[in-house]
Amino acid sequence: MPPSLAVDLAPGHKTGLALRNPVMTASGTFSWGFEFAKQFDINALGAVVSKGVTIAPRAGNQQPRVAETPAGMLNSIGLQNVGLDEVITELAPKWAKWDVPVIVNVAGDTIDEFGEMAAALDGLPGIAALELNISCPNVDIGGIEIGQDPEASARATRAAVRNTDLPVIVKLTPNVTDPVKLALAVEAEGAAAICAINTVLGLAIDTKRRRPVLPRARGGLSGPAIKPVALRIVYDVAKAVRVPVIGCGGIRTGEDAIEFLMAGASAVQVGTATFADPRAPLDVLDGIEAWCAREGVEDLREIIGCALPAPV
Amino acid sequence: MNVSTATLLSTEPAWDGAFVSWFHAPELARGVEPGQFVMVHCSVEGLDPMFARAFSYYRVDGDRFAILYQVVGRGTRWLSEQPTGAVVRMYGPLGKGFRLPDDPGNLLLIGGGVGIAPLVDTAERAVAAGHHVVAMMGARSESHLLSAAAWPKEVEYVVVTEDGSAGAKGYVTQHLGKYQEWASKIYACGPNPMFQALADTLRFNGRRQRPEILMEENMPCGWGMCYGCAIFTKHGVRLCCKDGPRFNLFDVY
Numbered sequence: 257m258p259p260s261l262a263v264d265l266a267p268g269h270k271t272g273l274a275l276r277n278p279v280m281t282a283s284g285t286f287s288w289g290f291e292f293a294k295q296f297d298i299n300a301l302g303a304v305v306s307k308g309v310t311i312a313p314r315a316g317n318q319q320p321r322v323a324e325t326p327a328g329m330l331n332s333i334g335l336q337n338v339g340l341d342e343v344i345t346e347l348a349p350k351w352a353k354w355d356v357p358v359i360v361n362v363a364g365d366t367i368d369e370f371g372e373m374a375a376a377l378d379g380l381p382g383i384a385a386l387e388l389n390i391s392c393p394n395v396d397i398g399g400i401e402i403g404q405d406p407e408a409s410a411r412a413t414r415a416a417v418r419n420t421d422l423p424v425i426v427k428l429t430p431n432v433t434d435p436v437k438l439a440l441a442v443e444a445e446g447a448a449a450i451c452a453i454n455t456v457l458g459l460a461i462d463t464k465r466r467r468p469v470l471p472r473a474r475g476g477l478s479g480p481a482i483k484p485v486a487l488r489i490v491y492d493v494a495k496a497v498r499v500p501v502i503g504c505g506g507i508r509t510g511e512d513a514i515e516f517l518m519a520g521a522s523a524v525q526v527g528t529a530t531f532a533d534p535r536a537p538l539d540v541l542d543g544i545e546a547w548c549a550r551e552g553v554e555d556l557r558e559i560i561g562c563a564l565p566a567p568v
Numbered sequence: 569m570n571v572s573t574a575t576l577l578s579t580e581p582a583w584d585g586a587f588v589s590w591f592h593a594p595e596l597a598r599g600v601e602p603g604q605f606v607m608v609h610c611s612v613e614g615l616d617p618m619f620a621r622a623f624s625y626y627r628v629d630g631d632r633f634a635i636l637y638q639v640v641g642r643g644t645r646w647l648s649e650q651p652t653g654a655v656v657r658m659y660g661p662l663g664k665g666f667r668l669p670d671d672p673g674n675l676l677l678i679g680g681g682v683g684i685a686p687l688v689d690t691a692e693r694a695v696a697a698g699h700h701v702v703a704m705m706g707a708r709s710e711s712h713l714l715s716a717a718a719w720p721k722e723v724e725y726v727v728v729t730e731d732g733s734a735g736a737k738g739y740v741t742q743h744l745g746k747y748q749e750w751a752s753k754i755y756a757c758g759p760n761p762m763f764q765a766l767a768d769t770l771r772f773n774g775r776r777q778r779p780e781i782l783m784e785e786n787m788p789c790g791w792g793m794c795y796g797c798a799i800f801t802k803h804g805v806r807l808c809c810k811d812g813p814r815f816n817l818f819d820v821y
């Protein structure tokens with residue numbers, strides 16, 4: 257018998273967030289899902305997370321937007337997106353035809369905008385949950401400046417939770433001394449689940465031009481290079497909170513995903529790996545299944561958090 | 569798009585620092601439009617470099633296809649050093665290619681440097697469809713030119729070099745001459761300054777052809793997922809990989 261891979265990412269929440277399997281896509285690495293759906297079976301995935309949406313459409317940052325680094329990349333895309341109205345009128349109706357739950361990543365410039373966007377997306381067919389993007393390092397306002405402050409993170413969470421019946425996931429930045437403080441702050445305000453991590457701030461220099469490669473100098477580092485950082489934060493956060501944790505950062509194989517599950521994640525997001533290999537999310541899923549079969553694991557929940565220290 | 573592997577059949581020098589590699593991979597060679605590209609992994613383990621590199625299809629022949637590339641970094645160096653029989657991971661075909669006119673006409677193909685790569689396949693198809701083709705290549709010098717033997721015999725091949733070591737001296741866009749008037753349609757691929765010069769020249773001379781160009785931008789993914797390859801056009805931001813790489817010259821320049 258194949259192992260049971262089902263997980264619920266919002267068990268205490270009125271609608272829940274039931275996933276057939278724990279493999280999700282990471283925001284900003286999967287566009288709106290339609291490219292993948294053209295090529296592969298999108299309903300094989302556990303959940304799809306959209307690109308970050310802002311209230312108004314955005315053109316994003318100037319070139320260069322990316323810098324390849326060993327086992328990863330720095331990005332400074334700048335939240336290029338079609339804007340909230342188009343998500344509501346054009347994209348959500350298409351998502352409603354899929355079986356796979358679609359989670360919309362929302363990026364407010366201000367605390368109030370998180371509430372405004374949550375209200376606008378509430379109750380729309382085709383949207384299963386929201387993920388708050390309080391951790392984007394590539395925009396001037398909003399993003400990481402909210403996400404680095406536990407108090408502001410808590411207020412953004414509260415604003416969203418009060419304005420929607422959808423489960424609210426909060427995606428944390430790793431670019432703080434103690435991500436656990438952020439996790440506890442957003443959990444206290446009703447976050448249904450916590451996703452860790454967004455990109456790690458980094459820099460690359462163009463030695464010919466003697467300047468940073470990216471026009472904004474800093475970019476967000478992603479890919480296998482950040483996996484140990486992500487694992488450490490997932491482990492620390494999972495120890496501290498009661499809500500489900502979603503692991504994200506450098507996952508490209510089933511074995512990577514198993515590590516995150518053992519560190520306490522209930523699900524994983526595959527991101528940068530999809531750029532290098534279009535089949536990456538499906539390969540991660542196959543890898544998890546193969547691992548379970550090999551290790552005699554009948555229900556994935558057996559291993560979630562198994563590497564965490566016993567509670568004292 | 570197919571995600572697959574290809575077997576390297578041969579790698580031969582095309583000019584100083586550039587190579588033509590032929591691969592066998594039926595699912596990557598089928599249904600290719602001129603100007604489409606393939607993403608080729610240039611490392612065994614896919615970690616450093618992590619991302620595949622985008623290459624235009626240079627020629628397509630049944631189950632085989634070739635790419636023409638200049639060695640510019642670690643990825644292309646690795647590729648150029650692979651032995652015959654090597655199995656290389658890749659995915660494609662991707663992007664929107666050139667659209668050839670339905671009725672036979674006079675097609676002017678302009679390539680700058682390695683931007684000549686997609687124009688040979690384009691020329692082969694154009695000749696087969698009954699078009700008259702002039703191909704112009706701009707290069708640094710005589711030792712950076714694609715051989716005349718690479719073209720179908722029906723193609724008139726005009727070369728321009730920056731140092732004048734072969735053909736006319738200067739940039740290809742300075743020597744469009746009579747061909748501007750002759751051409752019913754123009755196709756171009758090359759560096760961005762070449763596109764700018766082409767737009768300026770055609771505009772100055774009042775030419776009404778609406779050239780199609782193949783653009784290049786850093787493409788980590790090649791299939792519309794990462795948004796790294798943004799091109800800022802007069803009609804808004806587009807992705808080079810998914811909305812292009814074919815653009816109308818005057819939509820961008």
